[in-house]
Amino acid sequence: MLRLININKRLGDFALTDINIEVSAGEYYVLLGRSGSGKTQLLELIAGLEHPDKGRIILDNEEITNRSIQDRKVGIVFQDYAVFPHMTVFGNIAYPLRARKEDKKSITEKVEKAATAMNIKHILERSTIKLSGGELQRVALARTLITSPRLLLLDEPLSSLDTSLKDDLKRLLRNLNKAGQTIIHVTHDYGDAISLAKRVGVIHNGNIIQEGSVDEVFKNPSSRFVARYAGIRNFFKVNISEENGLFVGVTDHNVRFKLNGVTAGNDRLLFIRSGFISLTNEVPADNELNAIKGRITEIIPSEFGMEVVVDAHDLFHINILFSEIEKLKLVEGKDVWVNFPARAIVVINSNS
Amino acid sequence: MILSSLVLLFILAPLIGMFLHTGGGQFLETVKDREVQQSVWLTLWVSFAATLIFSLGAIPFAWLLARKKFPFKNVVQGIIDLPIVLPHTAAGLALLGFISRDGFLGKTASLFGLNLVNHPSGIALAMAFVSLPFLINAARDGFAAVPERLEKAALNLGASNTKVFFTISLPLAWRSITTGFVMMFARGMSEFGAVVIIAYHPMIAPVLIYERFSSYGLNYARPASVFFILVALLFLIGLRLLSLKRKEKYINADAQTD
Numbered sequence: 150m151l152r153l154i155n156i157n158k159r160l161g162d163f164a165l166t167d168i169n170i171e172v173s174a175g176e177y178y179v180l181l182g183r184s185g186s187g188k189t190q191l192l193e194l195i196a197g198l199e200h201p202d203k204g205r206i207i208l209d210n211e212e213i214t215n216r217s218i219q220d221r222k223v224g225i226v227f228q229d230y231a232v233f234p235h236m237t238v239f240g241n242i243a244y245p246l247r248a249r250k251e252d253k254k255s256i257t258e259k260v261e262k263a264a265t266a267m268n269i270k271h272i273l274e275r276s277t278i279k280l281s282g283g284e285l286q287r288v289a290l291a292r293t294l295i296t297s298p299r300l301l302l303l304d305e306p307l308s309s310l311d312t313s314l315k316d317d318l319k320r321l322l323r324n325l326n327k328a329g330q331t332i333i334h335v336t337h338d339y340g341d342a343i344s345l346a347k348r349v350g351v352i353h354n355g356n357i358i359q360e361g362s363v364d365e366v367f368k369n370p371s372s373r374f375v376a377r378y379a380g381i382r383n384f385f386k387v388n389i390s391e392e393n394g395l396f397v398g399v400t401d402h403n404v405r406f407k408l409n410g411v412t413a414g415n416d417r418l419l420f421i422r423s424g425f426i427s428l429t430n431e432v433p434a435d436n437e438l439n440a441i442k443g444r445i446t447e448i449i450p451s452e453f454g455m456e457v458v459v460d461a462h463d464l465f466h467i468n469i470l471f472s473e474i475e476k477l478k479l480v481e482g483k484d485v486w487v488n489f490p491a492r493a494i495v496v497i498n499s500n501s
Numbered sequence: 502m503i504l505s506s507l508v509l510l511f512i513l514a515p516l517i518g519m520f521l522h523t524g525g526g527q528f529l530e531t532v533k534d535r536e537v538q539q540s541v542w543l544t545l546w547v548s549f550a551a552t553l554i555f556s557l558g559a560i561p562f563a564w565l566l567a568r569k570k571f572p573f574k575n576v577v578q579g580i581i582d583l584p585i586v587l588p589h590t591a592a593g594l595a596l597l598g599f600i601s602r603d604g605f606l607g608k609t610a611s612l613f614g615l616n617l618v619n620h621p622s623g624i625a626l627a628m629a630f631v632s633l634p635f636l637i638n639a640a641r642d643g644f645a646a647v648p649e650r651l652e653k654a655a656l657n658l659g660a661s662n663t664k665v666f667f668t669i670s671l672p673l674a675w676r677s678i679t680t681g682f683v684m685m686f687a688r689g690m691s692e693f694g695a696v697v698i699i700a701y702h703p704m705i706a707p708v709l710i711y712e713r714f715s716s717y718g719l720n721y722a723r724p725a726s727v728f729f730i731l732v733a734l735l736f737l738i739g740l741r742l743l744s745l746k747r748k749e750k751y752i753n754a755d756a757q758t759d
Contacts, residue, residue, distance in 0.1 A: 198653050198656070218657055219656065219659050219660070219661065223657075224657065225654075225657050227650055227654060229648075229650060231648070231650040231653070231654035234651075234673070244655065244658055244660070244668075245658035245660075248658060248660040248661070292658065293657075296658060
C-alpha cells in the first residue's frame with residue numbers, strides 16, 4: 150500500500166538516509182526509535198508536510214512524492230495533537246468538512262457520528278482550551294478520521310497519557326486497525342510497539358536498522374542497539390491455558406511459565422522484566438517462583454556486569470554481578486536454575 | 502522603584518501641566534473652532550484609512566516574514582525598520598520626490614487627475630511611510646507565535662493555503678495584529694515631520710498646532726493640543742475595546758457555523 154523508496158532528507162546536521170519501508174493495506178506498523186532518531190520527520194515526509202531530497206513515495210500504486218498535502222489523503226495526528234485553540238470541539242472536527250465546503254446538515258451529522266465513536270459527543274460545544282490530554286487526543290483523532298484517510302499516521306499517541314487512558318486508546322487503535330484502517334505509529338516505547346504492532350521498524354540515527362514482525366525483531370535483534378533498545382532479551386511466544394485453577398504459559402519448546410492475572414489463549418507474547426531474574430544452583434524453596442532448569446552456554450561481560458546465557462530449550466539472558474558468578478561458581482556448561490516471580494512476567498494481550 | 506516613578510513622572514508631568522494651564526473657556530472656544538474640528542477629524546480618518554489600506558498588504562507580508570525563508574531576509578527586515586531611524590523630515594522629502602508630479606507615483610496619479618501633494622491621499626502616504634514598521638513587526642511577531650503545527654494540521658485536514666491563513670493563522674495572531682494596527686494608527690496620526698513637507702494644507706492637527714504656536718504663541722497652541730490629545734485617546738481606547746470584543750466574538754461564533 151505504502152512504499153518508501155530510498156528516501157533521503159537532510160535536516161540541519163541530521164539526515165534520514167536510504168529509508169525503505171513497505172506497509173501493506175490493513176497493517177499496523179510501528180516505527181520505534183528514540184527522540185531525535187528522525188521518526189517524526191519521516192511521518193511529515195509521508196504526509197507531504199516536508200519533501201524528500203531524494204527518493205520516492207508510492208501510495209496505492211501512485212507516486213505521491215510531489216503531490217500536494219491536501220491531495221494525499223494521509224491523515225496525521227501530532228504528538229501535541231495540534232487541536233485548534235480558537236475553535237470549539239465541534240469546530241475542530243468539522244474543520245476538514247468545512248474546508249471541503251460540505252453542506253451544514255451533513256457536517257452536523259458526520260461530526261456527531263465521529264464524536265459518538267470517539268466518546269466525546271458530550272463535549273462538542275466546549276472550547277478546547279480546558280480539555281484534558283485524553284480528550285484533546287480524541288478530538289484530534291476524530292478530526293483526522295472524519296477525512297477517511299487512506300493511511301493514518303500517529304506521532305507518539307500514547308506518550309502523554311496515564312495508564313488507564315493508555316489502555317483505552319490502545320483498544321481504540323486496535324479496533325480501528327481491525328476495521329481495516331492502515332496505521333503507522335511512531336513511538337519510543339518498546340511496550341507500545343509490542344502491544345500494538347503487526348510489524349516493527351527500528352529507526353536509529355536516521356536509518357531503519359531492523360524491520361520485521363515483533364517476534365522476529367526482538368527475538369533476533371540484528372544489532373546491539375535493537376537489543377539494548379528493548380532492554381529485554383527474554384521474550385517468548387506461548388499458549389496460555391488453565392491447569393488446576395492456575396494459568397500456565399507453554400512455549401513451542403515446552404518451557405512452562407506460571408502466570409498471574411491472565412486469560413487463556415494461544416499465540417500470546419510474554420516477556421520477563423529485567424532485574425527480576427536470578428540464578429541458583431539448587432531448586433529454590435519458594436514454590437511460588439518460576440524455576441526453570443537449563444545449561445549455561447555463554448558468560449559474556451556486559452554493561453551491567455556479566456550476561457549469562459542459559460539454554461533451557463529456549464534461551465534466557467540474565468544480567469548478574471561479577472561477584473555472583475564467583476559465589477555461585479558459574480562456568481559455561483554448568484546446569485543452573487533460572488528463577489523469577491510470576492509478577493515479573495508481562496503478557497501482551499494481543500487478543501483484547 | 503524611585504527611579505521608575507521619576508521616569509513615569511517625566512512622561513506625565515508635562516502633559517498634566519499642559520492640561521492644568523488650559524482654561525475651561527479657552528478650551529471650549531477651541532473645541533467650537535471649525536478649523537480645529539476639521540483638522541482633528543482629518544487627522545483621524547486619514548491615519549485610519551492609511552492603516553486600513555496598507556494593512557491589506559502588510560499583514561500577508563508579515564506572515565511571509567514569520568514563516569518563510571528567502572534570500573536576503575535580513576536585508577528586507579532592515580529595510581522595513583528603516584522609516585523608524587530616518588529623520589522624518591528626510592523621509593518626507595524622499596517621499597515628496599516620489600509623489601510630486603515628476604515622481605513615478607505622482608505621474609501615475611496625475612493620469613487619473615489626482616494631485617497627491619497637498620491632498621489627503623498624500624498625507625496618508627506620508628503617515629503610512631513612517632508608521633508601517635509598527636504594524637508589520639507586531640503582526641510578524643504575532644504570526645511567529647502561532648505554532649506552525651496548527652497550520653500543518655490544517656493543511657493535512659485538506660484546507661488550502663489561503664483557507665489556512667484566514668481560519669488559523671490570522672485569528673490566532675489577531676491580538677498582535679490589532680495591537681500593531683492601533684500602534685500604526687497612533688503613530689500615523691501623531692506624525693508631523695513627514696506630513697508637513699507633503700501637505701501644509703489641508704492641515705492635520707499636528708501641523709495646525711505647530712502653526713498656531715509659531716504664529717500666535719504657546720497660549721493659542723495649547724488648547725488645540727489638549728483637544729487633539731483627548732480625542733486621540735478616546736479613539737485609541739475605543740479601538741482597543743472593539744478589537745478585544747471582536748476576538749471574543751470570533752471564538753463564540755465558531756461553535757455555530759463558519
